[in-house]
Amino acid sequence: xxxxxxxxxxxxxxxxxxxxxxxxxxxxxxxxxxxxxxxxxxxxxxxxxxxxxxxxxxxxxxxxxxxxxxxxxxxxxxxxxxxxxxxxxxxxxxxxxxxxxxxxxxxxxxxxxxxxxxxxxxxxxxxxxxxxxxxxxxxxxxxxxxxxxxxxxxxxxxxxxxxxxxxxxxxxxxxxxxxxxxxxxxxxxxxxxxxxxxxxxxxxxxx
Amino acid sequence: xxxxxxxxxxxxxxxxxxxxxxxxxxxxxxxxxxxxxxxxxxxxxxxxxxxxxxxxxxxxxxxxxxxxxxxxxxxxxxxxxxxxxxxxxxxxxxxxxxxxxxxxxxxxxxxxxxxxxxxxxxxxxxxxxxxxxxxxxxxxxxxxxxxxxxxxxxxxxxxxxxxxxxxxxxxxxxxxxxxxxxxxxxxxxxxxxxxxxxxxxxxxxxx
Amino acid sequence: xxxxxxxxxxxxxxxxxxxxxxxxxxxxxxxxxxxxxxxxxxxxxxxxxxxxxxxxxxxxxxxxxxxxxxxxxxxxxxxxxxxxxxxxxxxxxxxxxxxxxxxxxxxxxxxxxxxxxxxxxxxxxxxxxxxxxxxxxxxxxxxxxxxxxxxxxxxxxxxxxxxxxxxxxxxxxxxxxxxxxxxxxxxxxxxxxxxxxxxxxxxxxxx
Numbered sequence: 090x091x092x093x094x095x096x097x098x099x100x101x102x103x104x105x106x107x108x109x110x111x112x113x114x115x116x117x118x119x120x121x122x123x124x125x126x127x128x129x130x131x132x133x134x135x136x137x138x139x140x141x142x143x144x145x146x147x148x149x150x151x152x153x154x155x156x157x158x159x160x161x162x163x164x165x166x167x168x169x170x171x172x173x174x175x176x177x178x179x180x181x182x183x184x185x186x187x188x189x190x191x192x193x194x195x196x197x198x199x200x201x202x203x204x205x206x207x208x209x210x211x212x213x214x215x216x217x218x219x220x221x222x223x224x225x226x227x228x229x230x231x232x233x234x235x236x237x238x239x240x241x242x243x244x245x246x247x248x249x250x251x252x253x254x255x256x257x258x259x260x261x262x263x264x265x266x267x268x269x270x271x272x273x274x275x276x277x278x279x280x281x282x283x284x285x286x287x288x289x290x291x292x293x294x295x296x
Numbered sequence: 297x298x299x300x301x302x303x304x305x306x307x308x309x310x311x312x313x314x315x316x317x318x319x320x321x322x323x324x325x326x327x328x329x330x331x332x333x334x335x336x337x338x339x340x341x342x343x344x345x346x347x348x349x350x351x352x353x354x355x356x357x358x359x360x361x362x363x364x365x366x367x368x369x370x371x372x373x374x375x376x377x378x379x380x381x382x383x384x385x386x387x388x389x390x391x392x393x394x395x396x397x398x399x400x401x402x403x404x405x406x407x408x409x410x411x412x413x414x415x416x417x418x419x420x421x422x423x424x425x426x427x428x429x430x431x432x433x434x435x436x437x438x439x440x441x442x443x444x445x446x447x448x449x450x451x452x453x454x455x456x457x458x459x460x461x462x463x464x465x466x467x468x469x470x471x472x473x474x475x476x477x478x479x480x481x482x483x484x485x486x487x488x489x490x491x492x493x494x495x496x497x498x499x500x501x502x503x
Numbered sequence: 504x505x506x507x508x509x510x511x512x513x514x515x516x517x518x519x520x521x522x523x524x525x526x527x528x529x530x531x532x533x534x535x536x537x538x539x540x541x542x543x544x545x546x547x548x549x550x551x552x553x554x555x556x557x558x559x560x561x562x563x564x565x566x567x568x569x570x571x572x573x574x575x576x577x578x579x580x581x582x583x584x585x586x587x588x589x590x591x592x593x594x595x596x597x598x599x600x601x602x603x604x605x606x607x608x609x610x611x612x613x614x615x616x617x618x619x620x621x622x623x624x625x626x627x628x629x630x631x632x633x634x635x636x637x638x639x640x641x642x643x644x645x646x647x648x649x650x651x652x653x654x655x656x657x658x659x660x661x662x663x664x665x666x667x668x669x670x671x672x673x674x675x676x677x678x679x680x681x682x683x684x685x686x687x688x689x690x691x692x693x694x695x696x697x698x699x700x701x702x703x704x705x706x707x708x709x710x
Contacts, residue, residue, distance in 0.1 A: 113496045115441065117496060118492065118493035118495045119496075120446075124440075144349040145348075152413040206566040206569060206570075207563055210566075210569065213538075225432060226441065230642075234529065234539070237532075241534050288531060289533075322648065323651075323702050324648060325651075325701065325703070326701075327655050362624065373703055433645065435644075
């Protein structure tokens with residue numbers, strides 16, 4: 090299996106786990122778990138493929154992604170009651186999913202020969218839109234836009250790292266691994282130690 | 297008119313009625329009714345066509361779908377005040393729309409020669425995503441994900457029935473009619489008699 | 504620069520300002536500002552391009568749209584605290600963005616030789632969907648569907664004006680300028696003077 094295919098499968102599986110955990114908070118049935126898991130798992134990559142006119146869409150070409158996401162949903166359905174604090178599992182698993190989805194999206198755009206700014210944007214879209222769809226559909230506050238945390242910033246930094254390393258001559262595989270590392274390190278630092286950028290604060294009261 | 301075209305028109309019309317009824321709950325004007333009606337009516341099929349790279353999208357090729365959805369919106373705008381309990385009309389009309397949209401989506405994917413798992417997924421997407429967009433945009437609890445009801449399950453069972461019947465030799469028309477019947481029977485049973493799958497319940501308190 | 508390119512750039516810039524102002528209400532950091540600004544700025548045109556199978560999507564072909572939207576986000580991040588009532592800035596800027604996005608969408612569909620009804624719908628989609636995505640993602644009440652205001656109606660009237668004027672022989676440039684004027688005049692009248700269409704009111708209590 091190539092590195093790109095591995096990243097795709099890993100991000101589908103881990104995002105599906107987060108989707109199913111959010112479904113468990115909404116107390117859905119097993120088909121609802123599978124629906125939210127699939128939406129979360131393939132949402133970002135689907136938007137990326139549509140935007141780049143990359144057909145067939147990755148999971149239409151290879152339906153085993155869907156079976157993988159459904160298996161993740163079933164796994165969570167039968168085991169999540171053993172988990173103590175599900176929201177913190179969602180947040181940590183989501184950080185791993187982000188750290189594999191961003192290099193997956195970045196690599197896919199690179200393999201199409203897109204310019205640097207589009208490569209970075211596709212890494213960011215692949216990493217963030219599945220989780221955003223999960224949270225909008227299930228009516229949770231989007232992790233992506235949670236105040237005072239790094240999220241899109243991690244995706245952007247990771248994708249920029251990959252593009253930068255390739256431009257100074259590193260091979261794509263190393264660049265994508267560095268992308269994953271940067272992404273996860275920033276996100277984990279934000280979750281564990283509260284790393285953040287200055288947030289906007291209005292001096293007049295919120296209008 | 298072929299069976300597939302009839303199913304498409306019927307699902308557009310009935311989903312448009314549900315969209316307009318939801319617009320009536322939000323007290324929009326007639327253009328707002330038409331907007332929500334069109335979004336609901338063509339949303340699921342549009343996603344299906346984009347995912348399968350099926351261009352032109354069905355309503356771009358045949359704008360009479362839009363005129364039909366707009367007429368449904370006008371009909372509701374001028375008559376809904378005569379209806380006693382609009383939410384139960386939404387739910388029952390939505391069940392009919394689901395039961396025609398799932399075979400429409402399934403048939404469209406079959407006619408493109410997609411493999412069985414993609415056919416089932418396209419049936420499910422066509423049936424559920426229009427209603428999901430309606431509810432997200434109008435800030436209602438999505439019917440698709442309502443706790444303790446069958447919805448996606450009905451779409452999945454109907455689509456699987458169609459694919460199964462065709463694989464044991466039934467003609468496509470009969471398979472699609474059976475799909476509609478399975479879909480509607482399950483959904484109606486869930487609305488009327490509370491049929492449901494076991495929902496997830498955590499033993500520790502909801503985290 | 505052609506009129507169409509100018510309209511595209513102007514609508515991206517002004518919609519990005521509104522997205523960043525909504526991000527300021529959610530107190531995001533600068534990357535969050537840029538994310539919401541880009542989503543708002545290119546959302547409507549992206550859906551238009553996907554629906555019409557117009558590849559590459561406008562901002563993939565010309566990434567300077569993204570840089571422009573990001574600059575607008577940075578501008579708002581560093582200056583919005585000087586603004587007294589940000590919500591009314593959002594509403595008024597949004598009216599200008601609408602008035603340039605609708606002719607931009609209309610013109611794009613005209614240049615592809617689409618029939619009149621599709622041209623009108625594409626003008627409406629380009630004008631309204633970016634703002635709708637902004638409000639759904641940031642959990643604001645969608646401006647597009649705000650009760651008792653003209654919004655989609657303005658987009659529709661503007662697009663119909665453009666199509667009508669071209670059919671009686673006006674050149675496209677004049678028709679698009681008239682489209683912008685109709686759009687903005689109706690929207691401004693609705694904001695300033697409360698112009699609206701009759702809204703639906705049920706005689707029985709809201710069910």
